[in-house]
Amino acid sequence: MGRVENKVAFITGAARGQGRGHALRLAEEGADIIALDMCQQLPSARYTMSTSEDLAETRKAVEALGRRVVALEADVRDEHQLAEAFRAGVAEIGPVDIVIANAGVALFAVDQPHEAWQDTIDINLTGVFNTIETVVPSMIERGAGGAIVMTSSTAGLRGILGPSRGSLAYVASKHGLVGLMRSYANNLAAHSIRVNTVHPTGVETPMIVTPSIDAFLEASPELVDHVTNPMPVGLVSVDDVTNAVLYLVSDDGRYVTGTTLTVDAGFANKN
Amino acid sequence: MTGRVEGKVAFITGAARGQGRAHAVRLAAEGADILAVDICAPIDSVPYPLATEADLKETVRLVEGLGRKIVATQADVRDFSALENAVTAGVEELGRLDIALANAGITGATPAEALPLQDWQDMIDVNLTGVFHAAKAAIPHIRAGGNGGAIVLTSSALGIRAMPNLPHYVAAKAGVIGLMRALALELAADRIRVNTVNPSVADTPMVQNEAMYKLFVPHLENPTREQAAEVFATMNPIPTPWIDAEDVANAVLFLVSDEARYVTGLEFKIDAGFCLA
Numbered sequence: 001m002g003r004v005e006n007k008v009a010f011i012t013g014a015a016r017g018q019g020r021g022h023a024l025r026l027a028e029e030g031a032d033i034i035a036l037d038m039c040q041q042l043p044s045a046r047y048t049m050s051t052s053e054d055l056a057e058t059r060k061a062v063e064a065l066g067r068r069v070v071a072l073e074a075d076v077r078d079e080h081q082l083a084e085a086f087r088a089g090v091a092e093i094g095p096v097d098i099v100i101a102n103a104g105v106a107l108f109a110v111d112q113p114h115e116a117w118q119d120t121i122d123i124n125l126t127g128v129f130n131t132i133e134t135v136v137p138s139m140i141e142r143g144a145g146g147a148i149v150m151t152s153s154t155a156g157l158r159g160i161l162g163p164s165r166g167s168l169a170y171v172a173s174k175h176g177l178v179g180l181m182r183s184y185a186n187n188l189a190a191h192s193i194r195v196n197t198v199h200p201t202g203v204e205t206p207m208i209v210t211p212s213i214d215a216f217l218e219a220s221p222e223l224v225d226h227v228t229n230p231m232p233v234g235l236v237s238v239d240d241v242t243n244a245v246l247y248l249v250s251d252d253g254r255y256v257t258g259t260t261l262t263v264d265a266g267f268a269n270k271n
Numbered sequence: 272m273t274g275r276v277e278g279k280v281a282f283i284t285g286a287a288r289g290q291g292r293a294h295a296v297r298l299a300a301e302g303a304d305i306l307a308v309d310i311c312a313p314i315d316s317v318p319y320p321l322a323t324e325a326d327l328k329e330t331v332r333l334v335e336g337l338g339r340k341i342v343a344t345q346a347d348v349r350d351f352s353a354l355e356n357a358v359t360a361g362v363e364e365l366g367r368l369d370i371a372l373a374n375a376g377i378t379g380a381t382p383a384e385a386l387p388l389q390d391w392q393d394m395i396d397v398n399l400t401g402v403f404h405a406a407k408a409a410i411p412h413i414r415a416g417g418n419g420g421a422i423v424l425t426s427s428a429l430g431i432r433a434m435p436n437l438p439h440y441v442a443a444k445a446g447v448i449g450l451m452r453a454l455a456l457e458l459a460a461d462r463i464r465v466n467t468v469n470p471s472v473a474d475t476p477m478v479q480n481e482a483m484y485k486l487f488v489p490h491l492e493n494p495t496r497e498q499a500a501e502v503f504a505t506m507n508p509i510p511t512p513w514i515d516a517e518d519v520a521n522a523v524l525f526l527v528s529d530e531a532r533y534v535t536g537l538e539f540k541i542d543a544g545f546c547l548a
Contacts, residue, residue, distance in 0.1 A: 182547060189508030189544045201533070229533075230459035236533045243530035252521035255471075255514045258547040259540045266459045269452055269536025 002030025003250040010034045010089065010096045012076050012131050013103030015050035017205035018151060020058045021238035022100050022245050027067040029246060034089030034096065035059065035071040036082075038103065044119045046109035046212035068093055076103045076127030082134040095142055098249045099135050101128040102151040104173075108166035109212040110219050120169035125176040132184060136193070145192035147249040148184065151241075152177045152197040157260065157268045160226040164216075178260060185258035194257035196248050201264035202227060204235040229265035236263060274302025275528040280365045282306040282358055284348050284405045285375030287322035289475035290425065292330045293516035294372050294523050299339040301524060303370065306361035307331070307343040308354065308405075310375070314397070316390040317377045318482035340365060348375045348401030351408070358408045367416050370527045371409035373402040374425040376443075378477055380486035383438045391439045398443035403450060406465075410458070419462030421527040424451050425519075426467040428542040436486060448538055455536035464535035466526050471545035472503050472513045508544030 009026050013019035014035035023033045039052045052073065059071035070092045074085040090096065104124045107116035128150050139146040154160065156174030161167035177197055185195040202208050217223060227234075244263045247253050262268050281298050285291035286307035295305045311324045327343050334341040342364050344357040362368050376398045379390055402424050413420035429437070430444030448467055455465040472478055479496060488494035488502050500512035507513075522541045525531055540546055 185544060186508060186547050189547070190510060192509055194509070230456055231462060231464075231533060231535060232460060233533060240530075240533050243525075244534065247522075247525045247530070252518075252525065253541075255509060255511065255518050255543040256522070256541055257509060257544045258542075261534075261539075262537050263531075263534055264536075265533040266455055266464075266535040269455050 002028070003246060003252070004098065005030030007031045007097040008034065008094050009098035009100060009249070010086070010135055011100040011102060012036045012127070014058050014071070015039055015054035016058070017207055018203060018238050018241050019100070019102045020061070021242045022102065023058055024061055024065065025242045025246055026098070026249070027062045027065040027069070030067070031098065032068040032093045033062050034093055035062070035069060036074045036085055036103070038075045039073045040075070042105060042119060044107055044113045044115040045105060046111065047207065047210035076130055077122045079130045079134065082130055086134050090138070095138060096135050097144065097146050099132060099146070099148040100151070100245060101131040101148065103127055104151060106166070106170055106207050106213070108161060108164050108170060108216055110215050112164060112166040114165070116166035117169040120166060121173050124170070124173035128177055129180060136188065139193055140191050143191070146194070147253070148193065148195045149245050149248050150177045150181055150197045152199050152260070154199055154201050154262070154264045154267045156197065156199055157262070158271050162220050162223050162226070182258055189257060194253065196257060196259045196261060198241055198244050198248070199260055199262045199264060199268065200236060200241045201229050201267045202235045203241060204237050208235065229267045230270050231265035233265050236265060274300070275524060275530065276370070277302030279303045279369035280306060280362070280367050281370035281372060281527070282308070282361065282368060282405070282409050283372040283374060284308045284401070286330050286343070287311055287326035288330070289477055290473060290516045290519050291372070291374045292333070293520040294374060295330050295341070296333050296337070297517065297520035297524050298370070298527070299334040299337040299341070302339070304340040304365045305334050306358065306365060306368070307341055308346045308357050310347045311345045314377060314393055316379065316387065316393045318379060319477070319480035321377070348404050349396045351404045354404050354408045358412060362412045368409060368412035369416065369418065369420045371405060371413065371422045372425070372523060373405035373422070375401055375405070376425055376477070378437065378440050378483070380437055380482050382436045386439060394439035394443050398440065399446040399450070402447050406454060410463070413463055414461055419464070422454065422463065422465045423523050423526050424465070424467045426451070426469045426538070428469050428471040428540060428545045430467070431469055431538060431540070432546050452536060459535060464531070466535060466537045466539055468519055468522050468526070469538050469540045469542060470514060470519045471507060471542035473519060474513045474515050478513065506545055508547055511543050514541055514543055
């Protein structure tokens with residue numbers, strides 16, 4: 001019996017990276033998956049974003065685990081696209097128990113464009129709001145409780161990454177998620193819908209392990225302390241974040257709500 | 272199937288009953304051997320019965336029933352030498368130490384103005400100094416293993432959000448968070464992780480007693496468990512009067528397993544939203 005047996009999880013940013021990791025691990029533990037991703041290159045991004053092939057890869061990997069999956073291309077900035085994907089996903093898989101609002105971008109780079117601010121806020125903060133607003137009415141109406149996890153960051157707890165527009169937007173958006181989480185946790189507790197954030201330090205994903213981030217950090221040596229963890233590890237792995245998410249969304253965490261769960265090798269505690 | 276803490280050894284204080292016993296049983300079910308300590312004796316200023324030798328024996332029976340080894344010792348966390356000896360002897364018998372759960376704790380129910388100085392002292396001695404003693408006794412053995420490790424200090428939701436009429440408890444539990452933060456930094460380089468669990472009201476003998484009912488239900492002469500439940504439920508945004516010891520044990524299991532290998536320095540709330548409201 002899996003730890004999330006026969007639950008349905010709605011996951012954004014599921015084509016690769018943390019989102020794919022969450023989809024596969026939850027499927028391994030018995031969940032069916034509605035996987036969303038934009039699968040498009042954002043003009044303001046200086047790294048390669050996910051593709052339709054990536055999302056198809058997630059779909060195949062979940063299928064190989066013997067669970068049901070619907071993979072859909074949708075942009076979290078567009079509530080109509082989200083609503084349509086949600087409708088299609090639920091029609092095929094069933095009502096949603098778990099939401100992992102994970103889609104996000106990191107637009108800090110040496111040559112970041114002016115749009116780095118607005119695009120980051122639109123995807124990392126408004127996109128999470130849109131995602132939750134899309135699913136929550138059905139969870140309340142169904143009356144079966146549920147669990148929502150938002151992917152924040154150590155940058156959601158500490159003012160790191162320097163003065164660039166993309167950095168400020170990243171820190172502001174990830175801090176904003178904490179406020180959003182706390183309000184949703186209060187508002188939804190009476191329905192036994194739990195809401196928490198995860199706060200990873202740097203994770204080994206295509207969003208971070210990319211030449212534009214390397215160049216950004218090389219050009220900003222004063223930020224070395226912002227990317228150095230007390231525990232002897234540079235980047236944590238996707239699995240480390242997934243394990244925390246799995247705990248939060250499983251019944252093991254049935255009374256856990258309103259928490260900021262750090263997976264950060266001690267980073268937030270040092271500052 | 273391999274357990275989530277297979278082959279590890281866990282030192283647990285306050286293991287005779289309540290949360291400590293739940294941790295022992297949960298970790299044993301996931302493959303750990305247990306080094307259990309409890310005072311098994313009353314403390315004068317504590318207004319409800321503490322655990323007994325029979326309680327500790329029951330923990331032993333439960334762990335052994337899961338096919339795991341357990342070394343159980345009667346010791347007071349206020350007595351560092353006694354704790355140190357218990358840990359040293361237990362590690363000798365069980366072969367290693369990976370996990371320490373500084374869980375032993377008491378509570379009280381008196382406002383500051385009326386609080387006897389001895390009650391304050393006992394609370395700080397057990398709930399703060401006793402936690403430090405447990406960690407201090409465990410650290411050299413965990414470090415000697417060279418495999419990293421995990422320490423969980425039992426704080427409380429009341430270590431984060433105060434309530435009136437138990438100032439000694441609130442102060443001690445807030446102190447535990449500070450201790451955790453310092454230890455997390457000290458031990459990070461050796462991959463020894465340190466976190467707190469911060470439960471709200473749990474369904475254990477520390478809460479389910481007349482003294483606690485009178486604190487939380489002062490308007491009734493002899494409040495019952497059911498009447499107390501109604502009041503406790505008003506403190507939690509999630510509709511439940513209390514959490515179970517097993518809910519805390521599930522959080523502890525996550526924290527001490529390799530699933531949380533990079534989780535350190537964290538206040539981990541299991542509180543049905545208590546701290547939000």
